[in-house]
Amino acid sequence: MRGLFITFEGPDGAGKSTQVHKLSEYLSEKDIPFIHTREPGGTAISDKIRSLILDPEHAEMVDETEVLLYAASRSQHVKEKIIPALKQGYVVLCDRFVDASIAYQGVGLGVSVESIKLINEFATGGLSPDRSYMIDLPVEIGKERMVARNQLDRIEQKGTEYHEKVRQAFLELHDHNQERITLVNGDNQVDEIFHVIKEDFVALWDNYCKNNK
Numbered sequence: 001m002r003g004l005f006i007t008f009e010g011p012d013g014a015g016k017s018t019q020v021h022k023l024s025e026y027l028s029e030k031d032i033p034f035i036h037t038r039e040p041g042g043t044a045i046s047d048k049i050r051s052l053i054l055d056p057e058h059a060e061m062v063d064e065t066e067v068l069l070y071a072a073s074r075s076q077h078v079k080e081k082i083i084p085a086l087k088q089g090y091v092v093l094c095d096r097f098v099d100a101s102i103a104y105q106g107v108g109l110g111v112s113v114e115s116i117k118l119i120n121e122f123a124t125g126g127l128s129p130d131r132s133y134m135i136d137l138p139v140e141i142g143k144e145r146m147v148a149r150n151q152l153d154r155i156e157q158k159g160t161e162y163h164e165k166v167r168q169a170f171l172e173l174h175d176h177n178q179e180r181i182t183l184v185n186g187d188n189q190v191d192e193i194f195h196v197i198k199e200d201f202v203a204l205w206d207n208y209c210k211n212n213k
Contacts, residue, residue: 001212003033003090004204005082005127007097010135011167012156013142013149014186015193019135020095022194023201027091032205035085038095040070042077049073054153061154063109067116070101075123082127091205097129099173099181104155107169108162131204133197134174137186139163 006023008016020036027034040050052058053069074097085092098120106113139160146156174181182200184193 001089003086003088003092004131004208005086005092005094005129006201007094007099007129007132008135009096009099009103009132009173009181010170010186011137011139011142011163013145014135014137015145015190016095016135018190019133019184019194019197020093022190023093023197026198026201027093032091033089034091034093035081036093036095037077037081039077039097039100040073042073042082042094043080045076045080046073049076054155056152056154056157058154063105063111066109067101067105067111067119070105071119071123074098074101074120078124078127083125094129097132098124099132099134099170102173103166103169107172108158108166129180130208131200132177132181133184133200134170134181135184135186135193136167136171139167141187 008020010016017038020038024034024036039046040053041047049069049072053061053066053073082092082094098117101116101120102113105111106116143160143163146152171183174183182197184196186193
């Protein structure tokens with residue numbers, strides 16, 4: 001019985017990590033088997049690639065290299081961690097997946113979206129989330145949150161125009177994938193955001209359990 005693959009997406013600073021943590025706590029309380037992971041990263045190899053991608057000192061990194069490094073990290077992550085967990089029937093909660101590459105590298109950097117889709121189809125073996133929670137937030141608010149929170153990584157340091165393109169790309173992804181993607185207002189209170197996510201997840205989980213008796 002294959003488990004459920006749940007991803008969290010949205011602009012930087014939208015609160016994805018907080019919501020992944022809250023859903024993790026809920027699953028733990030309900031004794032639902034799950035793993036919590038992130039991208040780029042999630043495995044020893046993927047984490048090393050993550051450090052290359054996000055290091056602000058690597059300002060010379062060309063766009064094509066960035067695309068391929070994300071895909072390489074993702075491929076290792078999928079094969080080593082995500083697929084084995086799904087095969088065991090776990091719920092996999094992942095902070096970012098292919099939608100992020102389409103938004104950040106495709107629309108944000110102006111790399112061919114079709115090329116990114118093909119590269120990631122190869123990297124993931126065609127794996128797609130069962131549900132994606134896309135937390136939307138205006139760029140200026142996200143930037144304020146990030147600056148207050150920590151030192152910005154190489155991607156977060158990019159300009160406002162880039163991050164506006166990324167945000168619009170996420171919204172367009174939702175418009176074209178509404179059966180998979182649930183859009184959530186990231187400007188609401190944390191508990192209000194989680195209420196929306198939890199209600200949707202409970203319905204998804206109930207349906208999953210009925211179909212896998």
